[in-house]
Amino acid sequence: xxxxxxxxxxxxxxxxxxxxxxxxxxxxxxxxxxxxxxxxxxxxxxxxxxxxxxxxxxxxxxxxxxxxxxxxxxxxxxxxxxxxxxxxxxxxxxxxxxxxxxxxxxxxxxxxxxxxxxxxxxxxxxxxxxxxxxxxxxxxxxxxxxxxxxxxxxxxxxxxxxxxxxxxxxxxxxxxxxxxxxxxxxxxxxxxxxxxxxxxxxxxxxxxxxxxxxxxxxxxxxxxxxxxxxxxxxxxxxxxxxxxxxxxxxxxxxxxxxxxxxxxxxxxxxxxxxxxxxxxxxxxxxxxxxxxxxxxxxxxxxxxxxxxxxxxxxxxxxxxxxxxxxxxxxxxxxxxxxxxxxxxxxxxxxxxxxxxxxxxxxxxxxxxxxxxxxxxxxxxxxxxxxxxxxxxxxxxxxxxxxxxxxxxxxxxxx
Numbered sequence: 001x002x003x004x005x006x007x008x009x010x011x012x013x014x015x016x017x018x019x020x021x022x023x024x025x026x027x028x029x030x031x032x033x034x035x036x037x038x039x040x041x042x043x044x045x046x047x048x049x050x051x052x053x054x055x056x057x058x059x060x061x062x063x064x065x066x067x068x069x070x071x072x073x074x075x076x077x078x079x080x081x082x083x084x085x086x087x088x089x090x091x092x093x094x095x096x097x098x099x100x101x102x103x104x105x106x107x108x109x110x111x112x113x114x115x116x117x118x119x120x121x122x123x124x125x126x127x128x129x130x131x132x133x134x135x136x137x138x139x140x141x142x143x144x145x146x147x148x149x150x151x152x153x154x155x156x157x158x159x160x161x162x163x164x165x166x167x168x169x170x171x172x173x174x175x176x177x178x179x180x181x182x183x184x185x186x187x188x189x190x191x192x193x194x195x196x197x198x199x200x201x202x203x204x205x206x207x208x209x210x211x212x213x214x215x216x217x218x219x220x221x222x223x224x225x226x227x228x229x230x231x232x233x234x235x236x237x238x239x240x241x242x243x244x245x246x247x248x249x250x251x252x253x254x255x256x257x258x259x260x261x262x263x264x265x266x267x268x269x270x271x272x273x274x275x276x277x278x279x280x281x282x283x284x285x286x287x288x289x290x291x292x293x294x295x296x297x298x299x300x301x302x303x304x305x306x307x308x309x310x311x312x313x314x315x316x317x318x319x320x321x322x323x324x325x326x327x328x329x330x331x332x333x334x335x336x337x338x339x340x341x342x343x344x345x346x347x348x349x350x351x352x353x354x355x356x357x358x359x360x361x362x363x364x365x366x367x368x369x370x371x372x373x374x375x376x377x378x379x380x381x382x383x384x385x386x387x388x389x390x391x392x393x394x395x396x397x398x399x400x401x402x403x404x405x406x407x408x409x410x411x412x413x414x
């Protein structure tokens with residue numbers, strides 16, 4: 001079939017899957033073979049890293065498993081003017097890091113903003129003016145389907161669908177354990193969500209249940225296909241039989257310091273600690289110096305793509321409750337100690353994980369020490385949290401998502 005851009009897609013009416021409302025199984029779905037190579041465009045927004053990582057997980061799974069499928073991932077922030085990127089991305093990062101209560105207020109306010117309000121109209125106008133290149137990208141790539149891992153492209157494309165400017169299916173995968181109204185739009189073909197609670201909330205808000213699929217949140221294949229603990233413990237010079245803590249994001253929230261790490265070592269004689277200092281070069285240097293006094297017990301890494309390997313060594317992960325980082329922990333069956341969640345989506349992620357018994361929470365250093373002491377002294381509790389994490393983890397999220405999108409295309413063709 002000759003491809004001639006978005007206009008040529010006008011004859012392809014998106015087909016809503018009616019076979020299943022909720023998919024709670026982790027088993028892969030059978031996919032009908034495609035008669036020609038299909039194109040899927042995955043759109044993310046680099047406001048935080050989670051939306052991008054979810055998109056990368058979808059693209060990576062497709063590359064490894066579908067020879068008759070082309071998947072392109074684009075970060076919308078790479079297609080917008082600098083001023084819009086600074087407003088949208090930089091403002092979020094500054095509020096989340098420096099004024100978290102302000103971000104929480106904004107999150108709650110926009111979750112209940114009346115449709116058609118002056119604020120909403122102004123926001124939509126600015127977005128429409130600033131995001132024209134995304135439609136040039138769609139024209140150039142001519143996708144058969146689009147998957148959005150952030151609410152901004154979902155809102156833009158849903159409007160375009162209603163205005164008959166795009167006619168290919170547009171899907172949304174929600175990358176948190178919470179549902180904000182900005183994810184939900186008329187014109188979306190279907191929604192992929194983390195759990196049955198979000199499916200129920202979508203249905204309660206008026207979304208057709210036939211368009212809702214529980215897949216979990218997509219993660220990179222390395223978190224699913226990880227090698228056993230012993231191999232990676234040996235790689236990083238750790239003893240696989242000793243309890244190991246992984247601290248993700250050394251500069252986030254609690255102000256991880258050499259003093260705090262020393263206190264953690266006092267909790268158990270053979271305790272091992274891995275600290276991911278990220279891009280905090282000052283903290284990285286100080287902790288590397290400290291590691292000289294704890295050979296074989298303290299592993300310090302900077303910004304790295306080896307997170308699955310480090311997680312494979314851990315009995316407990318200390319992390320902020322982002323949707324992607326916690327989904328990665330669940331897929332690998334690792335309990336969590338949640339630190340200083342940002343008001344808004346991270347607070348609600350934390351509530352879900354605490355309710356399900358896979359995590360505990362510490363809002364200051366003293367509480368962190370106290371909760372760790374109790375967990376290390378109670379291996380049965382830690383084991384129960386691990387079992388719960390394994391139960392909640394959905395390792396085949398990217399697979400099931402792609403299978404539904406492809407089956408939709410097959411149904412639409414026939």
